[in-house]
Amino acid sequence: MSTPSYLNLSSDQLFDRRPLTRDPSLRRNRINQLFTLIAGIFASIAVLPLFLVLVYVLIQGGKLISLGLFTQLPPAPGLTGGGIGNAIVGTILVSAIASLLAIPVGVGGGIYLCEYANRGWFAQFIRFGNDVLAGVPSIICGVFVYGAIVATRVFFDQSYSAAAGGIALAVLMLPTVIKTTDEGLKLVPQELRWGAYGIGASKFVTIMRVTLPAAFTPIATGIVLAIARAAGETAPLIFTALFSSFWPEGVFNPIASMSVLIFNFAIMPYEAQNSLAWAASFVLVMMILAANLLARWLSRIARS
Amino acid sequence: MTPDIPPALLADQFTLRRRPPSEKLVDLGFRQLTLCLASVVALLLLGIFFTVLHGSEEAFHNFGLRFLTTSSWDPVNEQYGALVAIYGTLVSSLLALVIAVPLGLGTAIFITEDLIPLSLREAIGLMVELLAAIPSVVLGLWAIFVMEPAIRPVLDLLNQLLGWTPFFNTVPQGPGMAPAILILVVMVLPIITAISRDALNQVPPELRQGAYGVGTTRWGAIFSVILPSAVSAITGGVMLALGRAMGETMAVTMIIGNSLNFNLSLLSPGNTIASMLANQFGEADGIQVSALMYAALILMVLTFAVNVFAQWIVRRLSLRY
Amino acid sequence: MTTSLQEQMSSRTAQAGTCMSLQDVTISYGKFEAVKNVFMDIPCGKVTAFIGPSGCGKSTVLRALNRMNDLIPGCGLKGRVVFDGYDLYDKRIDPVEVRRRIGMVFQKPNPFPKTIYENIAFGARINGYKGDMDELVERSLRKAAVWDECKDKLKQSGLALSGGQQQRLCIARAIATEPEVILMDEPCSALDPISTLKIEETMHELKRSYTIIIVTHNMQQAVRVSDMTAFFNAEAVEGGTGKVGYLVEYNDTEQIFNAPGQKATQDYVSGRFG
Numbered sequence: 077m078s079t080p081s082y083l084n085l086s087s088d089q090l091f092d093r094r095p096l097t098r099d100p101s102l103r104r105n106r107i108n109q110l111f112t113l114i115a116g117i118f119a120s121i122a123v124l125p126l127f128l129v130l131v132y133v134l135i136q137g138g139k140l141i142s143l144g145l146f147t148q149l150p151p152a153p154g155l156t157g158g159g160i161g162n163a164i165v166g167t168i169l170v171s172a173i174a175s176l177l178a179i180p181v182g183v184g185g186g187i188y189l190c191e192y193a194n195r196g197w198f199a200q201f202i203r204f205g206n207d208v209l210a211g212v213p214s215i216i217c218g219v220f221v222y223g224a225i226v227a228t229r230v231f232f233d234q235s236y237s238a239a240a241g242g243i244a245l246a247v248l249m250l251p252t253v254i255k256t257t258d259e260g261l262k263l264v265p266q267e268l269r270w271g272a273y274g275i276g277a278s279k280f281v282t283i284m285r286v287t288l289p290a291a292f293t294p295i296a297t298g299i300v301l302a303i304a305r306a307a308g309e310t311a312p313l314i315f316t317a318l319f320s321s322f323w324p325e326g327v328f329n330p331i332a333s334m335s336v337l338i339f340n341f342a343i344m345p346y347e348a349q350n351s352l353a354w355a356a357s358f359v360l361v362m363m364i365l366a367a368n369l370l371a372r373w374l375s376r377i378a379r380s
Numbered sequence: 381m382t383p384d385i386p387p388a389l390l391a392d393q394f395t396l397r398r399r400p401p402s403e404k405l406v407d408l409g410f411r412q413l414t415l416c417l418a419s420v421v422a423l424l425l426l427g428i429f430f431t432v433l434h435g436s437e438e439a440f441h442n443f444g445l446r447f448l449t450t451s452s453w454d455p456v457n458e459q460y461g462a463l464v465a466i467y468g469t470l471v472s473s474l475l476a477l478v479i480a481v482p483l484g485l486g487t488a489i490f491i492t493e494d495l496i497p498l499s500l501r502e503a504i505g506l507m508v509e510l511l512a513a514i515p516s517v518v519l520g521l522w523a524i525f526v527m528e529p530a531i532r533p534v535l536d537l538l539n540q541l542l543g544w545t546p547f548f549n550t551v552p553q554g555p556g557m558a559p560a561i562l563i564l565v566v567m568v569l570p571i572i573t574a575i576s577r578d579a580l581n582q583v584p585p586e587l588r589q590g591a592y593g594v595g596t597t598r599w600g601a602i603f604s605v606i607l608p609s610a611v612s613a614i615t616g617g618v619m620l621a622l623g624r625a626m627g628e629t630m631a632v633t634m635i636i637g638n639s640l641n642f643n644l645s646l647l648s649p650g651n652t653i654a655s656m657l658a659n660q661f662g663e664a665d666g667i668q669v670s671a672l673m674y675a676a677l678i679l680m681v682l683t684f685a686v687n688v689f690a691q692w693i694v695r696r697l698s699l700r701y
Numbered sequence: 702m703t704t705s706l707q708e709q710m711s712s713r714t715a716q717a718g719t720c721m722s723l724q725d726v727t728i729s730y731g732k733f734e735a736v737k738n739v740f741m742d743i744p745c746g747k748v749t750a751f752i753g754p755s756g757c758g759k760s761t762v763l764r765a766l767n768r769m770n771d772l773i774p775g776c777g778l779k780g781r782v783v784f785d786g787y788d789l790y791d792k793r794i795d796p797v798e799v800r801r802r803i804g805m806v807f808q809k810p811n812p813f814p815k816t817i818y819e820n821i822a823f824g825a826r827i828n829g830y831k832g833d834m835d836e837l838v839e840r841s842l843r844k845a846a847v848w849d850e851c852k853d854k855l856k857q858s859g860l861a862l863s864g865g866q867q868q869r870l871c872i873a874r875a876i877a878t879e880p881e882v883i884l885m886d887e888p889c890s891a892l893d894p895i896s897t898l899k900i901e902e903t904m905h906e907l908k909r910s911y912t913i914i915i916v917t918h919n920m921q922q923a924v925r926v927s928d929m930t931a932f933f934n935a936e937a938v939e940g941g942t943g944k945v946g947y948l949v950e951y952n953d954t955e956q957i958f959n960a961p962g963q964k965a966t967q968d969y970v971s972g973r974f975g
Binding site for chain 2: 115129189212224307308368
């Protein structure tokens with residue numbers, strides 16, 4: 077048997093051996109620093125838009141904040157002054173309709189998925205469908221509600237209405253609510269359910285009194301985030317709730333909302349309208365950030 | 381509470397030794413109720429699909445598959461083709477991803493790999509998440525009044541330097557494809573960052589240690605071991621972001637210019653399916669509604685394919701680890 | 702500059718045959734001390750075993766020897782770990798260089814999600830290996846006694862092997878870079894008895910060319926494989942809630958198991974606790 081060639085070389089010759097001290101000029105150390113620098117720059121670029129958007133919304137929108145902004149109607153084109161009172165009421169009303177529809181349906185559906193049909197084909201199918209629904213573009217939700225409700229005039233022969241807008245937003249919220257309920261319930265320890273069954277509680281009582289309260293925080297967090305997202309949505313509202321320059325006239329009539337107001341007023345050639353768009357952005361962003369921080373706080377107290 | 385009562389009498393104090401039928405009924409009824417509520421998801425999906433399909437029938441009969449390849453959008457002569465919008469949807473979302481993926485992935489690495497103190501990492505993560513919460517329409521407003529004027533000099537420079545290529549041969553004049561792409565980058569960045577961060581956090585710590593144990597540098601470990609292990613989840617996240625970018629409406633509509641003419645140049649106004657819907661749907665009637673529904677159907681099919689592909693990738697990954 | 706550091710330290714490790722020397726090492730996680738005041742000279746070319754009950758800090762000490770603890774946020778070390786004339790915790794030391802010279806095998810087999818061949822070649826390549834890669838892969842796998850099982854599937858994923866084979870692949874990966882010391886952190890705890898036996902045989906082969914330090918829960922294993930044994934124990938901190946580990950006794954394995962100098966050692970090795 078011939079001697080393998082590697083035996084002629086010691087490991088010091090075959091490998092780079094350096095002293096243990098750090099040598100910053102080494103290629104690998106320079107590459108390391110370079111990539112850390114690049115990643116740092118990328119991270120700064122990623123947070124830059126948030127700062128810029130917040131700064132402009134605060135400056136441009138903040139300077140219009142006054143009592144009149146909340147109590148007055150938008151001015152007619154060409155006039156100045158006015159407020160966005162109807163849009164604020166409208167956003168709250170439409171989001172409330174959406175929540176009233178999406179929360180019961182979503183929580184109920186989530187309960188079915190997790191508590192009754194956990195691993196069956198039907199549950200898998202619904203979960204898949206839920207993910208698909210979550211990926212449907214929001215404008216398509218608007219098209220759907222337009223085709224199904226606005227164009228068919230199902231509500232007392234009314235076409236555009238706050239109710240139609242609420243339904244469109246509900247379609248958008250539903251996947252989030254179902255998903256957070258399903259996953260929130262999954263986190264509840266199995267022992268808790270067994271404990272309730274063990275003292276003879278029925279499934280209904282177990283879910284209502286034990287499982288659902290135990291999963292309250294993650295579900296509430298998800299719902300708060302879903303409402304915040306829906307409140308800022310515009311695309312599903314443009315041709316369902318439409319817009320109105322007046323105070324809301326019930327749920328079966330067109331209604332103003334802050335998001336549609338921003339869209340309409342941003343592209344108008346009048347300065348007064350443009351500034352009202354900024355003011356509405358300010359109010360909307362503050363509401364949404366507050367909801368996000370509330371959700372974060374909720375999940376933090378749940379963890380501790 | 382009443383310790384003196386003998387056991388025989390204690391039993392009499394329970395009135396419900398046997399479950400009454402009403403309790404069973406409630407149990408069963410609740411189950412059926414939640415089943416119905418869960419089915420709403422399926423009904424909605426079917427409803428959306430058939431509404432759009434039904435609405436697009438007329439346009440499909442009139443224009444057939446030519447709709448995909450012609451670019452005239454002419455309400456006067458009732459001739460419709462969605463090429464401009466389809467091209468704009470694909471180009472804007474793909475180019476946005478080309479920019480957003482390195483940025484998001486780099487950010488995710490920066491906030492997962494212990495390069496900076498934990499509190500700073502959490503702060504950056506929080507800020508990226510809050511960026512995702514800013515409504516699209518507010519970003520659109522910001523894009524019109526702040527971003528577009530700010531980047532105009534850069535776009536002018538691009539036009540001067542690269543004007544000889546068809547992609548930059550028009551003079552930028554306000555709204556256009558390029559600012560729309562940038563605002564899309566801002567919108568998908570949080571998704572890519574969040575999903576990449578989760579994917580990197582899920583790489584088993586043993587693998588990381590193994591890499592450091594054979595003497596890799598930090599970035600050596602990231603490139604050779606950590607990223608390859610997380611690549612499927614990251615790809616899934618990128619696909620989800622692609623779906624979101626294709627369907628994104630408001631900010632794009634406000635800044636893309638909504639042009640009906642085909643133009644290769646990124647500096648000229650363009651259009652996407654979503655922004656065409658947002659702009660025209662409210663005022664359209666007759667076959668134009670049907671043509672818009674047809675375009676909506678194309679958008680749905682595109683996003684559906686991308687989302688299903690994303691889920692398939694993510695699911696395949698969860699089997700492996 | 703580097704030589705002055707080396708000269709400064711070399712007098713301390715002049716005693717022949719000392720590979721690593723721990724001098725008053727105290728390791729803490731945040732505010733909590735995990736192990737304190739460890740003094741120990743680990744000989745070259747021998748197998749040294751760390752034994753002791755759970756939570757006594759033996760793994761922590763092992764991981765301090767090639768600065769793997771750097772990866773745990775908040776983990777700090779006081780005292781000195783001297784290797785090859787350097788204090789490994791000196792500011793000027795590059796931990797990457799340390800890990801190239803002091804390899805490690807972990808508790809859970811952790812092959813990279815690459816082919817078997819690449820698992821071995823990866824470490825060698827980043828260590829600037831200049832020789833024949835095929836040869837190195839074969840030699841390393843042979844030394845780790847896993848060549849016969851994987852010679853026909855070098856292009857398959859390392860994850861396709863069984864647990865015991867994966868762990869021997871990880872040993873092969875560690876020795877492929879020709880380190881001077883191999884640290885093994887309970888390398889058999891996730892394995893069945895037959896795989897364990899094979900790994901122990903591998904260790905007997907390896908100690909001819911490497912210094913091996915192994916943490917083990919299994920006292921028979923310590924007796925079977927090691928020349929020297931260190932017994933760690935943990936005691937409650939006065940006024941605190943946690944426990945802090947310390948080195949009870951360090952001697953020839955024979956001595957530790959047959960004539961221990963401390964009562965705690967006697968109790969532990971005879972199975973009276975732990």
